[in-house]
Amino acid sequence: xxxxxxxxxxxxxxxxxxxxxxxxxxxxxxxxxxxxxxxxxxxxxxxxxxxxxxxxxxxxxxxxxxxxxxxxxxxxxxxxxxxxxxxxxxxxxxxxxxxxxxxxxxxxxxxxxxxxxxxxxxxxxxxxxxxxxxxxxxxxxxxxxxxxxxxxxxxxxxxxxxxxxxxxxxxxxxxxxxxxxxxxxxxxxxxxxxxxxxxxxxxxxxxxxxxxxxxxxxxxxxxxxxxxxxxxxxxxxxxxxxxxxxxxxxxxxxxxxxxxxxxxxxxxxxxxxxxxxxxxxxxxxxxxxxxxxxxxxxxxxxxxxxxxxxxxxxxxxxxxxxxxxxxxxxxxxxx
Ligand code: ADP
Ligand code: MG
Numbered sequence: 001x002x003x004x005x006x007x008x009x010x011x012x013x014x015x016x017x018x019x020x021x022x023x024x025x026x027x028x029x030x031x032x033x034x035x036x037x038x039x040x041x042x043x044x045x046x047x048x049x050x051x052x053x054x055x056x057x058x059x060x061x062x063x064x065x066x067x068x069x070x071x072x073x074x075x076x077x078x079x080x081x082x083x084x085x086x087x088x089x090x091x092x093x094x095x096x097x098x099x100x101x102x103x104x105x106x107x108x109x110x111x112x113x114x115x116x117x118x119x120x121x122x123x124x125x126x127x128x129x130x131x132x133x134x135x136x137x138x139x140x141x142x143x144x145x146x147x148x149x150x151x152x153x154x155x156x157x158x159x160x161x162x163x164x165x166x167x168x169x170x171x172x173x174x175x176x177x178x179x180x181x182x183x184x185x186x187x188x189x190x191x192x193x194x195x196x197x198x199x200x201x202x203x204x205x206x207x208x209x210x211x212x213x214x215x216x217x218x219x220x221x222x223x224x225x226x227x228x229x230x231x232x233x234x235x236x237x238x239x240x241x242x243x244x245x246x247x248x249x250x251x252x253x254x255x256x257x258x259x260x261x262x263x264x265x266x267x268x269x270x271x272x273x274x275x276x277x278x279x280x281x282x283x284x285x286x287x288x289x290x291x292x293x294x295x296x297x298x299x300x301x302x303x304x305x306x307x308x309x310x311x312x313x314x315x316x317x318x319x320x321x322x323x324x325x326x327x328x329x330x331x332x333x334x335x
Contacts, residue, residue, distance in 0.1 A: 041197035088159035113283035118165025174278025215265035235266030
């Protein structure tokens with residue numbers, strides 16, 4: 001097994017940046033903070049409002065429950081696991097709107113975001129004790145068992161050929177944030193920052209500042225100042241292993257079956273919904289700057305593309321909200 005970064009610590013720092021920002025607002029109401037582990041990552045909550053204390057537990061309950069009961073491929077009790085075992089089944093009602101969004105991102109991204117990569121993901125095993133570089137032949141065979149276009153989804157039921165495995169890994173945290181937003185709408189919450197791994201929900205009025213993690217170190221390379229929205233980052237530095245000097249990371253190109261190698265280190269997407277920001281950040285990482293920007297435009301979303309060589313490109317809607325704070329990085333025009 002290759003060397004891995006301490007993922008949880010890095011994510012904790014990302015969260016800390018997001019959280020530090022909320023301090024200006026709501027000085028009158030007490031702020032509650034909490035952290036928990038779910039969906040395989042370290043998550044944090046900072047919340048104000050009459051129901052703030054209660055919200056702390058709702059957030060962790062919603063996230064854990066979504067994972068174990070619905071989304072995780074590796075939970076014996078999840079709907080997705082059962083659907084994978086049975087090559088289909090009824091899509092739980094609460095999942096249906098999110099699945100619609102994922103289909104839409106799949107189609108509009110030309111398959112760059114593909115929630116049927118489970119078999120390919122398992123083959124690479126990145127982030128697990130089985131991680132290895134598969135042979136070209138193995139990759140070819142696994143690729144034949146991917147593609148959301150192979151799914152038959154009608155009247156709330158899904159059907160697919162044997163060997164295909166649904167994998168919501170690239171959108172699960174975003175789906176959880178959307179569910180948490182709904183719950184906050186039912187509770188008395190004035191302001192909150194919820195950070196689930198690389199996806200963050202900024203909830204409430206006023207401004208927030210969010211740090212974009214430096215792909216090369218544990219700190220930040222830039223700060224975004226934003227209103228309420230969802231911010232997701234996908235990068236090649238989150239989960240990976242190295243073999244013979246090559247980094248193999250966890251975002252796979254559904255076209256080749258290999259980890260994406262586009263010169264990008266990370267992409268941050270700013271969207272009105274969590275499912276959308278999470279799915280689009282993965283899609284943009286695969287597509288690269290040009291196609292990624294076009295895709296974001298189609299969804300009315302913004303993005304920041306960070307290149308390995310230090311170039312940073314922000315779409316028009318967030319250019320003025322971005323402040324680069326690390327000297328290695330520089331704002332660039334179109335590449
Ligand atoms: P993270 O899970 O670290 O937040 P992402 O949101 O980018 O990062 O999701 C990466 C995960 O999504 C992978 O671990 C894998 O399960 C799955 N995945 C990898 N490549 C793709 C892809 N091209 N489209 C959809 N899902 C993917
Ligand atoms: Mg994602």
